[in-house]
Amino acid sequence: GENVEQHPSTLSVQEGDSAVIKCTYSDSASNYFPWYKQELGKGPQLIIDIRSNVGEKKDQRIAVTLNKTAKHFSLHITETQPEDSAVYFCAASISSSASKIIFGSGTRLSIRP
Amino acid sequence: DSGVTQTPKHLITATGQRVTLRCSPRSGDLSVYWYQQSLDQGLQFLIQYYNGEERAKGNILERFSAQQFPDLHSELNLSSLELGDSALYFCASSGQGSYEQYFGPGTRLTVT
Numbered sequence A: 001g002e003n004v005e006q007h008p009s010t011l012s013v014q015e016g017d018s019a020v021i022k023c024t025y026s027d028s029a030s031n032y033f034p035w036y037k038q039e040l041g042k043g044p045q046l047i048i049d050i051r052s053n054v055g056e057k058k059d060q061r062i063a064v065t066l067n068k069t070a071k072h073f074s075l076h077i078t079e080t081q082p083e084d085s086a087v088y089f090c091a092a093s094i095s096s097s098a099s100k101i102i103f104g105s106g107t108r109l110s111i112r113p
Numbered sequence B: 001d002s003g004v005t006q007t008p009k010h011l012i013t014a015t016g017q018r019v020t021l022r023c024s025p026r027s028g029d030l031s032v033y034w035y036q037q038s039l040d041q042g043l044q045f046l047i048q049y050y051n052g053e054e055r056a057k058g059n060i061l062e063r064f065s066a067q068q069f070p071d072l073h074s075e076l077n078l079s080s081l082e083l084g085d086s087a088l089y090f091c092a093s094s095g096q097g098s099y100e101q102y103f104g105p106g107t108r109l110t111v112t
Helices: none
Strands: A005-007 A010-014 A017-025 A032-038 A044-049 A056-059 A062-067 A072-077 A086-094 A095-101 A109-112 B003-005 B011-013 B021-023 B031-037 B046-050 B053-057 B064-068 B074-078 B089-093 B107-111
Touching: A005 A086, A010 A017, A017 A109, A032 A095, A044 A062, A044 A095, A044 B064, A056 B021, A062 A095, A072 A086, A095 B046, A109 B053, B003 B074, B003 B089, B011 B021, B031 B074, B046 B064, B046 B074, B074 B089
Parallel strands: A010 A109, B011 B107
Antiparallel strands: A005 A017, A017 A072, A032 A044, A032 A086, A056 A062, A062 A072, A086 A095, A086 A109, B003 B021, B021 B074, B031 B046, B031 B089, B046 B053, B064 B074, B089 B107
16 A cells, blocks of 8 residues: 655754655655654644655755655755754655545654754 | 644543544634554544545544534544553644645543
């Protein structure tokens, strides 16, 4: 069935450095790829998303890239700050249901001061 | 604040009991989604409603059911509760024709 794999499961970076989280998806018809940030005790927050007709999208310090051929997409956070510490989830839409998305298993990002 | 509200925030109950979780979507959103997040687990899609009708189903147990009312709020009913049902339950909503899902703060269910 459809699935989304996410790596790494944990990531620790020095404050100011960059962080990269990678995901792969199985459904070649997926066309929507959101990223969510979940802080402790809160619900997931949509931070950025990308559609299949775009290869890259940026929003200040975060960017997403999509390689449809390889079925890979990645989240890049530059100039990391302590408030970036959280669990990040990637997700991909499912062709069989236009509004259904499947989530990766999450990456726990820690920013070292 | 996403605009999605969920009540209650916490719920503690015993095995075999039944509980109801409530969700109010963002103003104007017609779709409501329910997810389960167990400890250190990802988000498992349970069910989606659109304007009062069931739209998509995930790995929802037969002991669980949901509905969406005319005012668009939704309820998730969990019955014959087991210890393994202890989890965070999130509701999300999206607008018509939109893929973007906005999550509520969740309900933490503890079954003892």
